Amino acid sequence: MTLRIEIEDLAKHFGEIKAVDGVTFSVSKGEVLGFLGPNGAGKSTTMKMITGFLTPTRGTVRVCGYDVLTDPISVKASIGYLPEGAPAYADMTPEGFLKFIADVRGLRGAEKKRAVASAAEKARITHVMFQPIETLSKGYKRRVGLAQAILHNPPVLIMDEPTDGLDPNQKYEVRTLINEMAEDKAIIISTHILEEVHAMCNRNVLIANGKIEFDGTPHELEALSRYHNAVCVSVGGVETDALSRFVESLDDVAGTEPLNFNNGIRIFPKGGKQITLELSERIRSNGWQIESLYVENGRLDEVFRTLTTRPGDAA
Numbered sequence: 001m002t003l004r005i006e007i008e009d010l011a012k013h014f015g016e017i018k019a020v021d022g023v024t025f026s027v028s029k030g031e032v033l034g035f036l037g038p039n040g041a042g043k044s045t046t047m048k049m050i051t052g053f054l055t056p057t058r059g060t061v062r063v064c065g066y067d068v069l070t071d072p073i074s075v076k077a078s079i080g081y082l083p084e085g086a087p088a089y090a091d092m093t094p095e096g097f098l099k100f101i102a103d104v105r106g107l108r109g110a111e112k113k114r115a116v117a118s119a120a121e122k123a124r125i126t127h128v129m130f131q132p133i134e135t136l137s138k139g140y141k142r143r144v145g146l147a148q149a150i151l152h153n154p155p156v157l158i159m160d161e162p163t164d165g166l167d168p169n170q171k172y173e174v175r176t177l178i179n180e181m182a183e184d185k186a187i188i189i190s191t192h193i194l195e196e197v198h199a200m201c202n203r204n205v206l207i208a209n210g211k212i213e214f215d216g217t218p219h220e221l222e223a224l225s226r227y228h229n230a231v232c233v234s235v236g237g238v239e240t241d242a243l244s245r246f247v248e249s250l251d252d253v254a255g256t257e258p259l260n261f262n263n264g265i266r267i268f269p270k271g272g273k274q275i276t277l278e279l280s281e282r283i284r285s286n287g288w289q290i291e292s293l294y295v296e297n298g299r300l301d302e303v304f305r306t307l308t309t310r311p312g313d314a315a
């Protein structure tokens, strides 16, 4: 594993506000890290410190081995950054804007031409290259921002809410693009759209009140849900009360609740265990006919709420 981003005990205080309060994690090549957290959790502030736009109160950031404080130019050369809202010069065309960014990145001649063409192609903006940015739709403006971020083919990509405000088709396209680039880059994406956790990320860090509350795979995050491995069953001709009484007598069952959309029940296993096979055999051995049965993976919205609200917070 090639470590590309190393963050240690990173903190940023604005007066009394501890926006980021001792955050430690690293990201390797091939990882797409979904940086999750509610509004005001400290995601943007962390990203701004990684990219060198904000100076930390405490802690260190290294990108591709370069320290952001002592070697900021090398850090900026290694990073493609899509800030929140994807600001760009509104009266420029994408072509003019990307050429300008290429100049700033020190690209010249054929290399510059190739870089602009390749970024435009990847971000799928080749057909709007000569239209002023201010006349483009929100989705296309974001794509121009993306093209800007990947122009110099950086080993590290940092994107602040890349799909924010896009329609479902545009979201799909941006996610596809990020997936295509994932293999040879280290990518951090901040989002509060939980479906993106599965669509794009192979790792999640969840932050609340400036501190890390979770660091693991999307599957591990889902497994924290009380619905993880819960089994929903309906049985023909059997009252839900009788079904509940029967399954609750089984060793691995922690409890049940009625489903409100069909004549069935949800069965919670003890300790999140896999009980589907045993359960279906026991129900059938009772002479009952299973009409429908499915297993839940877990609910990210519930896990998110549990990890990011403190006891006593308003719902």
Ligand SMILES: Nc1ncnc2c1ncn2[C@@H]1O[C@H](COP(=O)(O)OP(=O)(O)OP(=O)(O)O)[C@@H](O)[C@H]1O
Pocket: 014, 017, 018, 019, 020, 037, 038, 039, 040, 041, 042, 043, 044, 045, 046, 192
């Ligand atoms: N320049 C600043 N001056 C004072 N406080 C700030 C400043 N920037 C951020 N904060 C505060 O720091 C905290 C973290 O903000 P940050 O923007 O990093 O959160 P976030 O997780 O990115 O939120 P969102 O999802 O809403 O973008 C918030 O309480 C915010 O008000």
